[in-house]
Amino acid sequence: MPRLLGSVRARATLGATAVVAVALVAAGLVVMSLLRANLAGHADLQAEMTARETAAKLATGIPYNRLDLDDTEAHPVQIVDSSGRVRAVSEDLQSISGTGNPATMPWPMTTTTLSAEDDDDDDLDEEDPHPGQVSDEVRHATGRATVEGSTADYRFAAVQATTPGGDTVTVYAGASLATTRHAVAAVSRGMLAGLPLLLAVVAAVTWLVTRRALHPVAAIRGELTEITSSGDLTRRVPVPRSRDEVADLAAATNQTLAALERSVTRQRAFVADAAHELRTPIASLRTHLEVAAAHPQLLDVSELIVDVVRLQHLAADLLLLARLDAGDRPAPPEPVDLAELVRDELRRRPQGTRDLAIEADVANAPRVMGSRVRLARVLSNLLDNAERHATARIRVELGAQDGGQVGAAVLRVADDGAGVPPDDRERIFERFVRLDEARSRDDGGAGLGLAITRDLVQAHGGKITVGDAPEGGALFQVQLPPPAESHCRTR
Structure with a gap:
């Protein structure tokens, strides 16, 4: 098992899986961020449309008690005049916070005012719109509202309008963030559920592909093992048909085997030739010595010297060739x-x-x-x-x-x-x-x-x-x- 985990195939599989996991997590975070921003922008648009629609009605002269705010049940509305007094609210709206308005209610209503998170970090223009007009500026903030006893987070849009009578009011309209959060949560659960399955598929595919890619390497290793055990340097490793690095490795291995075969053949021929060349002067020297032992008077010292010198030169030449073959270099x-x-x-x-x-x-x-x-x-x-x-x-x-x-x-x-x-x-x-x-x-x-x-x-x-x-x-x-x-x- 340790050898399997340390193999190239295992390391490649773990590496590919880790890289894909990191890429998927990073892509998931980006997707979640974009989805959350898109849904938040959609909520801002809905809140702004509701606020402008109500502000437009006020700018045309419709009185507060004639405003039909029942249609804005999904988008709670609060209307505040320039003195901070609440002039109208949606039906069933019990409390609202996050609008930045310390409102005074003309009817029984609980109001909790918190500091608003101004996404745009821009306040509404200090200059009020002209009578009968709606301001082009809008401010967005995140707050909470209680409608029919249920409290939830909302994105509020604040739009100013001036009635024909010259009263400047601020219309606050909200859009629920529950849908956004439910969508983000659903997508997150789907990604978390699919991530392990996708990583398992990536690991399995990488394992199989790596196994197939390394199959020629196993064949080369097996053939080299057999060549080593048999000593048959005429054999060659199989070269895959694919023109890749493994094929280059097999070709280079065959070239090495061919060079090794030539070297061994040359060495064997060298040894055989050296033995053949040494046999003649040694035999001649032995003959002279045997004759000298039997008949000392027939000893020819000069001829013996010639044979010894010839043998000495031959041995020196053979030694020099052996050194050159071994890559010997001089000083x-x-x-x-x-x-x-x-x-x-x-x-x-x-x-x-x-x-x-x-x-x-x-x-x-x-x-x-x-x-x-x-x-x-x-x-x-x-x-x-x-x-x-x-x-x-x-x-x-x-x-x-x-x-x-x-x-x-x-x-x-x-x-x-x-x-x-x-x-x-x-x-x-x-x-x-x-x-x-x-x-x-x-x-x-x-x-x-x-x-x-x-x-x-x-x-x-x-x-x-x-x-x-x-x-x-x-x-x-x-x-x-x-x-x-x-x-x-x-x-």
């Missing part, structure tokens, strides 16, 4: 002078068994940000590859892209060998790949040099390509980004 990048790097590498290289001429053009050498050790490894691998394939000459050039302007640094290593066929120019950067003429392990190559070179260049944010050299052999070109971009990518 913080530093400015690297490529011209100085080339000169140091050429001075450091031992003289090979073949007489090869190495030409270097480093006049226009820009600086880059990166690891000097790893960039030196890039140059060393390219020179090793060129020495294995060159016939007589190797050329090293440094420059900047776009005609020497500030931009990417370019390192070119060319040889005059047989070159690389176009179909193999991407394959040679794969691990443990040797072309037919370079398959011999006697040269010390394990097919890892160019793969390491590409990974190191990419780690610096650059790229490496191979093409045809003017000398007829292969031309390897390394492009490194400007110092700002290189600093961002290699940190």
Whole structure:
């Protein structure tokens, strides 16, 4: 139960229900306020119409005792002259309050006068209307009246009129608020009764809609669980047909699974190839040792050293590739002078068994940000590859892209060998790949040099390509980004 209440579906349902509840309560309060104001305005209009009708009769000269106030039974009327004396009232009106008039009754009648609530906060004009006229001003107030022994709240309208004889009187007419309050109460009860039902419907619909929306997520989770338990990375999660966030999540999950599958496949192939490559020098070393144990006089130490060095280089290359695959990054990048790097590498290289001429053009050498050790490894691998394939000459050039302007640094290593066929120019950067003429392990190559070179260049944010050299052999070109971009990518 706690897990169910903490689920996305439960939280979405509770959230939607709470929002709808708040919205409905706010809307109900607004509706009630508007309804109450509308009904109060209707009561004011009825009271004003009754007051003006009575005031018009007085303005035409109808005397007080001739006024027919029996028709105003639903709207009690009180007529007061300028001295505050009550001149006429409706039949069965026993008391009235809230008109603001301390009236003096000419007949037995109980009167209680309270301070009036003037909605308009405006008093009637001090200037009386002319004889035979009714004032345009009206004042509204809330009070109480007792009619036939029943006391209720009323909205009163006060209108002044002047008789043809010059007497100014104020006519007070009321409209009952009972209807207004009964209507407001009925609407309130209806809203209170319907609110829980409406909230229950909203909660049920939200629960069902959320369940349907999250159904693909459950399918994705189930498939991922099965993939994890089985270890079969070739499987993929189902992608819903709807073009929504869940479909994007499923597509991204499948992309992750595909990348994971490629990574695992590459790792397994790497382990298999590494084991295959290590088997040969280890077997050769074991053979030499067994022969030396049986016939010490036949021990060839120099050949043993060659095998050990080859094994050491292979182990170092495998370790470097493993670090690169794990996302290993060198120390913080530093400015690297490529011209100085080339000169140091050429001075450091031992003289090979073949007489090869190495030409270097480093006049226009820009600086880059990166690891000097790893960039030196890039140059060393390219020179090793060129020495294995060159016939007589190797050329090293440094420059900047776009005609020497500030931009990417370019390192070119060319040889005059047989070159690389176009179909193999991407394959040679794969691990443990040797072309037919370079398959011999006697040269010390394990097919890892160019793969390491590409990974190191990419780690610096650059790229490496191979093409045809003017000398007829292969031309390897390394492009490194400007110092700002290189600093961002290699940190």
